[in-house]
Amino acid sequence: MAAQRGSNGPDIIIKRLAPVTEQGHHGGAWKVAYADFVTAMMAFFLLMWLLSATTEKQRVGLAEYFSPTIVQRPGASGDGVQDGVRHGVDQTLPDSKAAEFEELARQIQQQLTGTGAESMQLTNLLRHVVTRMTDEGLVIELGDLVDEPLFVDGTAQPRPALKELSAIVARVLGHVRNHLAISGHVRAYPEMLVSSPVWALSDARAHTVRNLLEQSGFDAQRIHRVTGYADRKNRVANPMDAKNNRIEVILLR
Numbered sequence: 086m087a088a089q090r091g092s093n094g095p096d097i098i099i100k101r102l103a104p105v106t107e108q109g110h111h112g113g114a115w116k117v118a119y120a121d122f123v124t125a126m127m128a129f130f131l132l133m134w135l136l137s138a139t140t141e142k143q144r145v146g147l148a149e150y151f152s153p154t155i156v157q158r159p160g161a162s163g164d165g166v167q168d169g170v171r172h173g174v175d176q177t178l179p180d181s182k183a184a185e186f187e188e189l190a191r192q193i194q195q196q197l198t199g200t201g202a203e204s205m206q207l208t209n210l211l212r213h214v215v216t217r218m219t220d221e222g223l224v225i226e227l228g229d230l231v232d233e234p235l236f237v238d239g240t241a242q243p244r245p246a247l248k249e250l251s252a253i254v255a256r257v258l259g260h261v262r263n264h265l266a267i268s269g270h271v272r273a274y275p276e277m278l279v280s281s282p283v284w285a286l287s288d289a290r291a292h293t294v295r296n297l298l299e300q301s302g303f304d305a306q307r308i309h310r311v312t313g314y315a316d317r318k319n320r321v322a323n324p325m326d327a328k329n330n331r332i333e334v335i336l337l338r
Contacts, residue, residue, distance in 0.1 A: 138177065186338050189261060190216075190223040193336065196257050197225060210249055222263070222338045225254060227294070228320070228331035236330070239282070241289035243297060251297035254334055259302065264309040266335040267291045267298075273316040273324035288313025294332045309337060 136144060194216045213235065215226040227250055229235055235247040243251075258265065269291030271283050291311045299305050319329045 140176075183338075186222075186263075187218075189263075190218060190336065193223060193225075193257055193261075197253070210246060210253075213246065213250055219335075221266075221335055223336040225334040225336065226331050227251075227254075227334065229327050231327075234327065234330065235332070236290060236293075239286070241286065241293045243293055247294070248297060251294060252301040255298045255301035255303040258334075258336060259304075261336070262307075264307050264337045265298075266309050266337055267295050267311045268333045268335070269294075269313045270318055270320070270329060270331050270333065271316055272327055272329040273319075275325075283315035284313055286313075287315050290332060294334065298334075 197211060197214045197216055213227055213230060213233070215228060217224050217226070227235060227247065233246065235244055235250070236242060237244065269287035269289070271287045271290070274281050274283060288311075291313055295308055295311050298308070316324055316329065319326075320331060321328045
């Protein structure tokens, strides 16, 4: 503050005020608290998802992972939470695919059992068909009946019944995308024969069915393999029984 004296009047006092500094805003702590809340909610929902997507054994591993008594050694690999969760997700996917295939196979089996067939002729024809589930897929077995063989005896020449059956199988399996495997099986022949025909005959019959399926409009690219098993996988105990003559069309998983 400085004072100046006027020539004819009272003293003039000049007062200099310090500049006012604007103070910062307060009350921003709620933003930090809100961010912490959102983070906590994300962690909560992630934990709930993990619990629903894992098995009991994996949940135990999850709990042990967060236990303060667990010591994680650097570089150690084990069946921790990440491995457990990954295994759980992978297991869920095969289970889902397996369930879909089981339902698909059930529908195909219903169409090939003769149930609800529109004619007695078709019902009799489908008596040659036996279906069963295996680890490899759905096995559709086309086999001989008593006095009703599917091939001319000792040859790979198909009888009319086999041609009709092949057309039915091609039509039913034409609605799905899975690959096929075809295997031929024949009965045993007497050991006194100089040359047993079982290997060549089983292979030729398997290829006959392959040709019949393709002639009925089945996509040849879907046929994964064609194999002849000779008389090595008998259906009945007597190796020379004609019931061992059969073709297996396998709808692969």
